[in-house]
Amino acid sequence: MLKPLIGVLLLAASTGVFAQQRVDCSKAKDPARCQERVAKMKAAHGTAEKACEGKQGDARHDCMRKEMCAQAKDPKACLERTAKMKAAHGKAEKACAAKQGDAHRDCMRHEMCAQAKDPAQCEARAKAARERREQKK
Numbered sequence: 001m002l003k004p005l006i007g008v009l010l011l012a013a014s015t016g017v018f019a020q021q022r023v024d025c026s027k028a029k030d031p032a033r034c035q036e037r038v039a040k041m042k043a044a045h046g047t048a049e050k051a052c053e054g055k056q057g058d059a060r061h062d063c064m065r066k067e068m069c070a071q072a073k074d075p076k077a078c079l080e081r082t083a084k085m086k087a088a089h090g091k092a093e094k095a096c097a098a099k100q101g102d103a104h105r106d107c108m109r110h111e112m113c114a115q116a117k118d119p120a121q122c123e124a125r126a127k128a129a130r131e132r133r134e135q136k137k
Contacts, residue, residue: 044071088115105130 025034048067055063065086069078092111099107109130113122 044068047071088112 023034023038025031025038028034045068048064048071051067052060052063065079065082069075069082072078089112092108095111096104096107109123109126113119113126116122
């Protein structure tokens with residue numbers, strides 16, 4: 001459970017959307033520990049932001065990924081995991097290139113979840129997250 005969460009947070013951090021992400025620790029098995037992890041991740045993200053200041057595009061994404069992974073327990077495994085996620089995202093982008101708007105988002109979700117350990121659970125989480133975003137609008 002922790003590795004996918006860290007992976008998602010690292011991907012979010014490397015794409016610059018970390019500030020938009022919210023982790024609901026009230027639903028975690030150990031809310032205090034969850035809040036501790038989130039605080040640690042936010043601090044790591046802040047450090048990475050400072051280190052990557054002035055960089056843009058792919059250079060910024062790569063810098064953020066390297067900086068975030070440098071602070072992980074196993075930096076090499078983190079870099080391998082994020083490289084794998086980046087490749088999966090590229091593959092999904094190619095598969096969904098002809099689609100736009102909601103169809104593109106749905107396609108990306110389906111393609112990314114198809115590569116997950118539990119595709120059905122991934123789809124359900126992604127749909128729930130999208131519904132929460134829609135409610136906030």
